Amino acid sequence: MDDDLIDSGLLPLSRKSLLPGTGFFYPDSLDEDRADERVQEAVDGAEAVVVADLDADGLGCAALIREMYDAALDPEPFLADIESRMSDDPVEEETESDEDDEADTPDSSVALVGASPHNVEDALERVAEYADDGVEVYVCDLCPDKYEYVEDALESLVAHADSVRWFDHHQWNDDVAAAVRDAGVDLVVGDSDEECTTDVALRSLDYEFSEHFEELAEVTRDHDLWIREDERSDDLADYAYWVKNEEYVAVVGAYGADLPEKALSYVEHRRIEKEKLIDLAVSRAEFKRVGEWTVGVTYGRCSQNEVAETLREQGADAAVIVKPAGSASIRGSEGFERAHEVAAYVDGGGHPRAAGCKPEIYDDMLDYANHWSTQGSAAKRVILAAFERVAEAAEDDEKDAEDEGVETER
Template identity: 55%
Template sequence: MEDWVIDDENLSLERKSLLPGEGFFVPDSLEEQKEEQEAQEALSGADVAVVADPDADGLAATALVREAYGEGALIDAGPHDLDDALERVVAYSEPDATVFVCDLCPDAYEPIAEELTVLVAEANEVYWFDHHQWDDTVADAVRDAGVELVVGESDEECTADVVARSLDYDFPDYLVELAAVTRDHDLWLREDPRSDDLADYSYWSEPEEYMAVIQEHGADLPEEVRQFLAEQRVEKDALVERAVERADVKEIGDWTVGVTYGRCSQNEVAEAMRERGADASVVVKPAGSASIRGTDEFQRCHEVARQVNGGGHPKAAGCKPDIYDDMLDYAHHWTTQGAVAKQVILDGFRNLEPENDDSEEANEE
């Protein structure tokens, strides 16, 4: 296949909205080789290692660790490749290293059990800081393995908040403020305009580039970064507009659910659908994953996501339905604008058990 076929620069904006980015078409085996080499280079000689989600919250948490410990080799990971990340820390970090896992919540313990057991045996200490909705059995298993696990309230704290209060260190004001601004976006409070800048910059830049900037400037990004964001947002806004235009509204039980498809910023699309009356929004991506966003009227996004290979928070969750067996399935996904994925996720809303208001009121009393 010629490189130009998947080169984003050769795509019209409409086609770019409907297709995944070129990274999707790189085989996992090649990506894993690259990640293995990068991990070895980052962890060689490291006495402190951080495994973190490379979004604004995970990277802010890493910045706090680096501030407190003076170092911290970063290995970025998601919930589905967490076992690989832990294995790389064991293989390449220094013996008796101090290891942190930040902003990651495993769906089950078994996939990481072996790697975590070995890591705890070889590391000096292993800390795990998070704020997602944890299954109690998974949390108990992680703690029983010898990990110091601290999970904050998902509707009150981001992971950076958890790190800031958990480490015995007097953080400078600008990093405490960084955690607060990161929380503003991560919990979708939208009270500080700087939080959108942090979220966008963490998405459009490489993790180490982002880290260097926030470690020096905190939440107040320098002018050259703000200019970069302004340029990037021209295309971002156009992709958001296309996703909003193709959105449908479904009435499911007592809820109005907006559902759409496209390569776009899911938070802005969800906000537009909320303004149109949606209690919850589903944004299916060309790569096969989906984002689920809620409102004050719908705070069960994580319950929907858990039914389709995902998880998250009451008002914000993500998933990737297990419906793609080969490239024909992906081709159908692109040409139908995610029809099967939409149906599977909407079924998740339909399958929710009714909330027992009487029991909740009794418990509150």
């Protein structure tokens, strides 16, 4: 197949916004082989390993842990490279910051291994296989839906490592948390309404961090919990999304929440296209009434948080952003704090006001072709059906409360 057919950087924005990024079209088998190689190289000789979600919150934890181990990388080589990237690199909105092409990055004695809630067991298994005996492991900003998903990998890791500590702020099932602790893991779960995982790591690590790390946690929380009272939080989130993981960890480790001018210039450069993709997604939105809620539903490659905020301003209590790769983001508001309940019906999870899912409706490439050509119509239907189920449950709860003479809020 011609490489140009999957290179979305060559497409006009109106078409690019409808299709997934280039990385989507690489087979999982190739990704697994590359992941094995990357993890093996990263953890070779490492004193400690951080397994983290690769957003600003997970990477913020990595910055804290590297500071504690005196293992931070120098940010200046990354910053010196920004100007050439702005002039030469194609803008690829949906690839996110991955670890390919980081071969020239200096090694840190604290290795960083990326993971997601859907593949955390793979990352744990690779660390157990490739890291040195007696390594210290930190798992950050990740929450398994079921213990059996991580059971074998985690038990192997605990047997191999000197210690395993796990920091998170998502809503854990009590049985899963108990099983993880019983496996020998020091698990600390913060209040998902009050703390981000960087907060949890900051208070849990036995180290006197400087004020700029405390401020980094505060600003990371501002974005991760969708408080949005500090304009720097969007800068951190965008910078984490657009640059390689090692760059973000090095720069915020040195500068905290106040990104240097070169980094801010790069963020502003990338936002030109970001804003256009947001506008396209908003223009496609439809508003549906489900129970007592207005749900804004749209499709496209975009920054889901900003799209959700715009839909809220237009009257939505909740927003659904279906992505070309098949996943979807669900965002709530003060009037809708059941996003995680909706996601749970569609193979996902998250927080009351922010959740994600990927409906299991894609059996072959024809299903994906239909997904792209219909702008996610099947995914929208199953997610809206999940909203209906949550609305029915809310009505039942309200009726039960009325029968008992208790006043409730939706």
